[in-house]
Amino acid sequence: MEKFETLTGIAAPLDRPNVDTDQIIPKQFLKRIERTGFGKFLFYDWKYEDDGKTLNPEFELNSPQYSGATILVAGKNFGCGSSREHAPWALLDYGFRVIIAPSYADIFFNNCFQNGILPIVLPEDTVSTLLSKAKAQGYKLTVDLVNQTITDSEGLSIPFNVDPFRRNSLLKGLDDIGLSLQYEDEITAYESRRPSWKTGAAGGTAVA
Amino acid sequence: MGKTMFEKIWENHIVHEEAGSPTLLYIDLHLVHEVTSPQAFEGLRLTGRKVRRPDLTVATMDHNVPTTDRSLPVADPISRRQMEALSENCKEFGVTLYDINSRRQGIVHVIGPELGLTQPGMTIVCGDSHTSTHGAFGTLAFGIGTSEVEHVLATQCVPQTRPKTMEIRVNGKLGLGVTAKDVILAIIGKIGTAGATGYVVEYTGEVIRSLSMEGRMTICNMSIEAGARAGLIAPDETTFEYVKGRNFAPKGEDWEAAVREWRKLPSDADAVFDTLVELDGSAIAPHVSWGTSPGMVVPINGEVPGPDDFESEADKKAAVRALEYMGLTPHTRLADVPLDTVFIGSCTNGRIEDLRAAASILRGRKVKDNLRAMVVPGSGLVKMQAEKEGLDVIFKESGFEWREAGCSMCLGMNPDILQPEERCASTSNRNFEGRQGKGGRTHLVSPQMAAAAAIVGHLVDIREWEVE
């Protein structure tokens, strides 16, 4: 996983509540067996007209001023619905490293950290302010995970909280699996304590 | 102070715990399907890791399998490749797989319980948000992302931050024609789609106690639609009765030992939850969704709301968008909304009891002209059982298509999709924009309501309909 310390980039607004993962990456693109290449399908049904080719001029992110945006400012309960990690993969592949929203769905929030995306929670009125500021041409934010602040060139400065464990993993780009494997002895000890009747797929008859 | 059931299960599964870090929990059962697993297996290959406990891992294919003739090759080459990838991965890593040629194949949340893999007091994960379904057995079950699927494959553990606990108590008795589906839709309507975010919900009360396992699964299934990490229902005689004798359930002395443990699971009388929500079950009417989020529901005898019925700016805006997408005007009576399609199936309502309920309405009646009606059993075993009972004949004679098991039109990854503006009453769980096909309009309902709607061609209050 790529480290995250600080980032300055264009902030793009997506002022809608309850954006679900079906919207972030529609199901027809979940059939790929790779982790990469999902960016071009991000928000597909909003991005394109019904023909699937013509860009929808009304969709915020299609505006040229947001090309190259790396920070997404979004509405409450962002990422609700399906657990598909394809959603953060698509956001990341498109270029987003930071999301700012009043709240997130649980699984999505977690999936972001797994992929080096920083999801920041801010109060609803602060997010509203950022949503309107982001309408200005070329508006940029600097997100500093070391000092936990969001700043802009106009003197704005907003502190934010992030779980210390998550913060540390992001700053160092740590691999969660590697961390858990440090506890190999404890895992083995736990396994020896499990009741013998907890046999999973090994009990029963295997006949299909 | 006593403990909640959640606390008991959580504490039973702690492998490692330290302040400031997520807790490492042991996973008793890992269910795997074709869509969220290929990148996880690939990750194992890249790092040279193995599946730690293939014996605690079970895979099936459900999301993009065709539900038509299984003897034909899968027409969509990309779907086929994903299914082949799962077969190859399961072979390489020694994981049990029920593929499309197995009669045990089906929606992952239907087959776990019906094979007896799902048992009380366990921890169960799957790369799918509706893993919450298994909570109906008093088991801590939650959806995970693909990185975590890889994590569990490699370590049989998952790091988790401890969620808060919420009790949702449904008192009283349900009225005639009111089902578990209506109860959960009413709950989501009340607390909202983020109402339980960060919580594990335990459903309690007289209504919940009186539900069958199928009904309890319907409730827990949609916990995620209220944002919950998981949903739980305490195991009781109904639960034990259901599990007993199933293929992977403990047998003989093991069964006795297991039941003794399971009886200790229910929350203690003096246990304290972080939050309590109460509903009067006898006041719940059959529910139907009008908008594009599962919180946008109203009683069937109600009207489509307008933007002015909402307080916050964001909710007003969302209502405008939803009304436009759904092609509805405010204050339309729900029961007047005409339908093009009816879909019965999914991990919410694709079990045998759901099919029986729908068939009981359809018996001797015909689907409205020009309406497309489809029933997709939740699993191969559900299909076999239904055929044994002659339900397939009832469905077919009334004009329903009788399909093979899978997720099908619940999410339209296979060829079963809605066309733009096609309006569908569906027994599934999500009415998001485009969920059942781009531009498709979904109304979530119970199996009974779906069946009745198929006959009259519009949404209908099952309570009045039964009287007719």
Ligand code: SF4
């Ligand atoms: S039936 Fe629908 S909700 Fe359930 S697992 Fe399949 S796609 Fe997901």
